[in-house]
Amino acid sequence: MTRPVIGITLDSEPPGGYSKLPWYALRENYCGAIAAAGGLPVPLPHEPDLAADYLARLDGLVITGGAFDVDPALFGAASRHATVKTKDRRTAFELAIVRACHEADKAMLGICGGEQLLNVVLGGTLVQHIPDEIPGALAHEQPNPRTEPGHTVDVVPGTLLHRCTGSLRMSVNSAHHQAVKTVGPEIRVNATAPDGVIEGIEDPRRRFCLGVEWHPEYAIDPGDTKIFNAFIAAARGKG
Numbered sequence: 001m002t003r004p005v006i007g008i009t010l011d012s013e014p015p016g017g018y019s020k021l022p023w024y025a026l027r028e029n030y031c032g033a034i035a036a037a038g039g040l041p042v043p044l045p046h047e048p049d050l051a052a053d054y055l056a057r058l059d060g061l062v063i064t065g066g067a068f069d070v071d072p073a074l075f076g077a078a079s080r081h082a083t084v085k086t087k088d089r090r091t092a093f094e095l096a097i098v099r100a101c102h103e104a105d106k107a108m109l110g111i112c113g114g115e116q117l118l119n120v121v122l123g124g125t126l127v128q129h130i131p132d133e134i135p136g137a138l139a140h141e142q143p144n145p146r147t148e149p150g151h152t153v154d155v156v157p158g159t160l161l162h163r164c165t166g167s168l169r170m171s172v173n174s175a176h177h178q179a180v181k182t183v184g185p186e187i188r189v190n191a192t193a194p195d196g197v198i199e200g201i202e203d204p205r206r207r208f209c210l211g212v213e214w215h216p217e218y219a220i221d222p223g224d225t226k227i228f229n230a231f232i233a234a235a236r237g238k239g
Helices: 028-036 048-056 088-104 113-121 160-165 222-235
Strands: 005-009 011-013 023-025 040-044 060-063 107-111 125-127 151-155 169-172 179-182 188-192 198-202 209-212
Touching: 005 028, 005 088, 011 088, 028 040, 028 222, 048 088, 060 088, 060 113, 060 222, 088 107, 088 113, 107 113, 107 222, 113 125, 113 179, 113 198, 113 209, 151 160, 151 198, 160 188, 160 198, 160 209, 160 222, 179 198, 209 222
Parallel strands: 005 040, 005 060, 060 107, 107 209
Antiparallel strands: 011 023, 125 179, 151 169, 151 188, 188 198, 198 209
16 A cells, blocks of 8 residues: 655754754654554655645645744734744744645644644644743643653543544643643644643644644554554545
8 A cells, every 4th residue: 555645844953963054853753653654754844935845745744843932923922932942944834834734635743843833823822831821730841751651631522633542531741831822713622631731733624634732753652653543544545
């Protein structure tokens, strides 16, 4: 069976470390999770003007996370928290390809920061710094290793996420200081943390448009692998 081609957005780093020039970065387990589920992973450089050309060759898209934030101006915020760090060219590319992917109704999965960007594209807003906006919040930047769970999430019955995982509660890792604040029109919240932080969103108007705040590529919970399996099935046209 032909593997669906899955684009994966890269992170970008300034000179230093790997190279004396600017360089791209991507954890291996993003690619591994896609390949294990039956997809063909293809990393995507940050070329905003080529977003439509890339998408024409893709069956699905994964928007990855990273140690940076969506510019608050993009969701109408009047101020910018001191912790906010942006990567403007990366965001410009991701905005372009996510909008095109949503318009084309191709399978799309946003992970952590990718879920946050997806929410902004769908008309939502973000919490800029969880500790300052949510009293009594959990440690969403968990102190233990990312290969271990940091907390649980409650999955909303009847959602795409519920259909994918077959679970009403999942154990997840947590590596974010921002989160979804409000969702856009007709967008559904599909998971929340015990402190009320939104952990997942989806667009029921699309074949497969799902965002999760945790990192299912680590396969910490049995539902994580099921998310990728369902995503690849949708990219193949069977979702």
